[in-house]
Amino acid sequence: MNPDPDESPAEAVSRRRFLHTTALGAGAAAAGLGVASAAEPAPAAPEFRPFLTPDADFFDVSRGNPKPHTLTGEALVKARLTPESWRCEITADPFVERPHTKVAATLETPLTLDGGNALDLPALRELGQKHEVHFLKAMQCLNIDTPLGQGLWTGVPLREVLGLCGKMSNVRRVYYRGFHNDNPNQIFQSSVSYTQCFETAPGDLPVFLAYRLNGGPLSLERGGPVRMIVPWSHGYKSIKWLRQIFVTNDPRNNDTYAEGNNDPDSFLKTAAYVDKSLEGRKFPAGQAVHLTGQVIGGLSGVARVEFWVRRVEGEPPPLADDAPELLGAPWQPCELEEQPDWQTMLPDGVDPRRVLAFDSRRGVPLAWPPRYGMCSYFATVKDLKPGRYEARARSVDLNGYAQPEPRPLQKNGKNAIQVRRFEVVG
Numbered sequence: 182m183n184p185d186p187d188e189s190p191a192e193a194v195s196r197r198r199f200l201h202t203t204a205l206g207a208g209a210a211a212a213g214l215g216v217a218s219a220a221e222p223a224p225a226a227p228e229f230r231p232f233l234t235p236d237a238d239f240f241d242v243s244r245g246n247p248k249p250h251t252l253t254g255e256a257l258v259k260a261r262l263t264p265e266s267w268r269c270e271i272t273a274d275p276f277v278e279r280p281h282t283k284v285a286a287t288l289e290t291p292l293t294l295d296g297g298n299a300l301d302l303p304a305l306r307e308l309g310q311k312h313e314v315h316f317l318k319a320m321q322c323l324n325i326d327t328p329l330g331q332g333l334w335t336g337v338p339l340r341e342v343l344g345l346c347g348k349m350s351n352v353r354r355v356y357y358r359g360f361h362n363d364n365p366n367q368i369f370q371s372s373v374s375y376t377q378c379f380e381t382a383p384g385d386l387p388v389f390l391a392y393r394l395n396g397g398p399l400s401l402e403r404g405g406p407v408r409m410i411v412p413w414s415h416g417y418k419s420i421k422w423l424r425q426i427f428v429t430n431d432p433r434n435n436d437t438y439a440e441g442n443n444d445p446d447s448f449l450k451t452a453a454y455v456d457k458s459l460e461g462r463k464f465p466a467g468q469a470v471h472l473t474g475q476v477i478g479g480l481s482g483v484a485r486v487e488f489w490v491r492r493v494e495g496e497p498p499p500l501a502d503d504a505p506e507l508l509g510a511p512w513q514p515c516e517l518e519e520q521p522d523w524q525t526m527l528p529d530g531v532d533p534r535r536v537l538a539f540d541s542r543r544g545v546p547l548a549w550p551p552r553y554g555m556c557s558y559f560a561t562v563k564d565l566k567p568g569r570y571e572a573r574a575r576s577v578d579l580n581g582y583a584q585p586e587p588r589p590l591q592k593n594g595k596n597a598i599q600v601r602r603f604e605v606v607g
């Protein structure tokens with residue numbers, strides 16, 4: 182899984198354990214590595230990934246040389262990335278540029294290192310006493326075709342944090358950056374509009390500064406001590422190792438990802454991703470084959486997931502997303518994983534009725550999969566004759582569009598239809 186060529190070469194993706202431990206254990210783990218060569222008994226039931234991805238099992242997408250999360254000792258303290266040393270400065274950008282920006286943004290009380298009042302972790306947690314939010318979010322890179330993981334993120338809305346700075350004027354965007362070593366080329370930054378920061382429709386989702394993941398402190402690798410979480414967006418807006426926020430009157434989006442020809446206002450895509458563990462497997466004829474994967478509930482929601490398995494001879498050329506065979510294929514419905522028992526699934530002390538995008542009386546998500554979250558899906562295929570097969574899956578959204586429609590390009594989130602090949606042997 183290489184980063185997109187449009188991204189900085191400094192950005193690298195490291196693969197953590199790919200298939201997580203499942204109820205069926207070691208056999209599945211071996212298959213996940215794609216090393217199975219002889220036919221193996223098919224598992225009796227489909228195997229799902231854990232609903233919450235342990236912090237250390239997320240795929241990591243980080244720039245930097247060295248990467249911030251490899252720092253240790255004094256260097257880590259100097260970077261202000263230990264819980265004790267963490268400080269975040271909040272200032273006003275002096276930027277003006279005619280004709281669009283005639284006056285600069287101002288803040289009544291900037292929070293600065295020099296002023297001795299930069300935001301620290303105790304102050305953030307204290308704000309959390311009153312304003313803490315929890316949100317279940319799938320982390321997904323705009324340029325990578327596999328979800329990175331899903332977590333319950335806990336923190337404080339950005340608007341409450343900015344409230345510490347008193348009156349502000351001429352603010353049209355909020356820019357923010359993570360720790361980036363001394364080389365300015367390594368700056369990783371993102372932004373939200375003033376409205377996205379300060380106003381949230383009832384039941385909608387605020388941008389927040391997260392300090393917990395799955396009930397534990399946010400690890401250094403996941404961007405701790407404090408990371409921005411933009412619930413509706415791909416990973417590039419959820420800046421890790423947050424250290425600098427500045428309000429600006431520059432109306433333009435300055436995201437690092439905008440420089441890479443990406444849509445810097447993308448929303449998470451509704452899309453089904455097929456588990457790689459199927460690739461290269463051999464199943465004995467007569468046994469059911471389970472097709473599994475994860476479906477993200479993006480901006481347009483999930484109506485259903487469908488699959489298509491076809492027998493192939495030789496080396497068929499890849500099918501484009503708009504290939505007539507693919508559009509006219511006999512797609513069949515998949516089933517979605519059942520909702521877990523939320524009381525036991527969520528970390529101790531997190532009341533499901535208080536999780537954003539959950540029903541505040543019943544304590545269950547308002548949609549399944551949860552909005553901007555994901556769940557597993559599966560299909561069980563029986564009676565396949567010996568031969569080689571291709572398996573595909575696609576989501577259909579609540580507007581009736583089948584993946585990857587309706588948008589014309591992949592630079593606002595990879596959601597091409599995936600294919601995995603397997604064999605049934607006699």
Ligand SMILES: Nc1nc2c(c(=O)[nH]1)N[C@H]1C(S)=C(S)[C@@H](COP(=O)(O)O)O[C@H]1N2
Pocket residue numbers: 239240241242243244245320321322323329358359360369402403404415416417418419420421422
């Ligand atoms: N400071 C900083 N934040 C960052 C990045 C980075 O390189 N530096 N990468 C971003 C990108 S492109 C993605 S997809 C997500 C990945 O999050 P993860 O490593 O926790 O899975 O982090 C985002 N936040």
Ligand SMILES: [Mo]
Pocket residue numbers: 242321322323324416417
């Ligand atoms: Mo990304």
